[in-house]
Amino acid sequence: MLSKVTPLKFLNSLPWFFGILIEWNEFKLDAELSGRNAETIVRDRKTGKKRDLEEENQERLEKEKKLFEQQQKYAEWGKGIEQPESKKNKLSETCMKAQNH
Numbered sequence: 001m002l003s004k005v006t007p008l009k010f011l012n013s014l015p016w017f018f019g020i021l022i023e024w025n026e027f028k029l030d031a032e033l034s035g036r037n038a039e040t041i042v043r044d045r046k047t048g049k050k051r052d053l054e055e056e057n058q059e060r061l062e063k064e065k066k067l068f069e070q071q072q073k074y075a076e077w078g079k080g081i082e083q084p085e086s087k088k089n090k091l092s093e094t095c096m097k098a099q100n101h
Contacts, residue, residue, distance in 0.1 A: 042051045076084065 042053060043049065044051055
């Protein structure tokens with residue numbers, strides 16, 4: 001049968017409880033040992049291996065750059081051969097006329 005804890009018994013046990021807390025605080029770990037302020041380690045969910053976020057960002061940027069260049073290339077192909085050249089010629093002609101006047 002469990003005994004009831006009276007308020008007097010509870011109050012009498014408090015110094016013992018706080019004594020343990022005070023002793024525990026004396027043995028706090030150094031921040032370096034506990035890992036406080038340590039760099040976060042990111043792992044792959046499937047394999048559990050460490051991920052290098054900087055390398056992944058670099059690879060992502062390279063892929064985006066290649067995709068952008070490819071899209072630019074296809075955009076030029078879709079316009080034809082003569083149209084961009086004639087546009088450049090007209091632009092250069094208008095610039096020459098503006099400089100002469």
